[in-house]
Amino acid sequence: MPDFFAHCLIGVITPLTWKRKRGRDFLVAVILSTFPDIDAFFSSLHRILLHSVVILIPLIIIVDMILKKYGYRVYQRLSLSLLPLIHVIMDLSTRGIPVKILFPLVDYGYQFSWLLDSIIINLLQLSPYSYFIEVIRVDLVLLLVVLFLIITNSLTCKYIFD
Numbered sequence: 463m464p465d466f467f468a469h470c471l472i473g474v475i476t477p478l479t480w481k482r483k484r485g486r487d488f489l490v491a492v493i494l495s496t497f498p499d500i501d502a503f504f505s506s507l508h509r510i511l512l513h514s515v516v517i518l519i520p521l522i523i524i525v526d527m528i529l530k531k532y533g534y535r536v537y538q539r540l541s542l543s544l545l546p547l548i549h550v551i552m553d554l555s556t557r558g559i560p561v562k563i564l565f566p567l568v569d570y571g572y573q574f575s576w577l578l579d580s581i582i583i584n585l586l587q588l589s590p591y592s593y594f595i596e597v598i599r600v601d602l603v604l605l606l607v608v609l610f611l612i613i614t615n616s617l618t619c620k621y622i623f624d
């Protein structure tokens with residue numbers, strides 16, 4: 463499963479893909495990219511309460527309104543608002559406690575790490591070194607998310623105007 467630093471890294475990378483960035487943007491992005499794990503302080507609710515899209519989406523709408531008030535441009539608000547959802551997707555696509563993405567509507571935890579296993583097993587066969595599958599899975603997910611952020615942020619910077 464991605465650790466705190468992996469989620470932080472996504473927050474740090476996000477403003478780097480923008481044309482205009484300020485120091486505070488990095489702090490805001492790191493807070494939003496790690497935000498869902500606040501529920502880890504309540505162990506019985508970890509990967510449930512703030513990893514549920516049912517609960518996250520209204521919070522994201524509120525965050526977007528706050529970001530708008532502080533002068534963030536549309537493309538910045540879009541990428542910042544997606545960070546908690548990207549966090550949940552990263553947790554879903556790696557191992558760890560199953561994520562209850564539809565809580566409280568559906569009380570079932572999901573885990574989609576198996577989707578990447580065939581790619582990872584093929585990568586391991588090419589490597590002369592032995593790695594833990596989960597390490598490669600997290601690295602692969604990190605790489606895919608970074609590429610997604612770079613591509614989508616460059617497109618939104620280009621085509622979405624304020």
Ligand SMILES: [Zn+2]
Nearest residue numbers: 498499549553
């Ligand atoms: Zn998490």
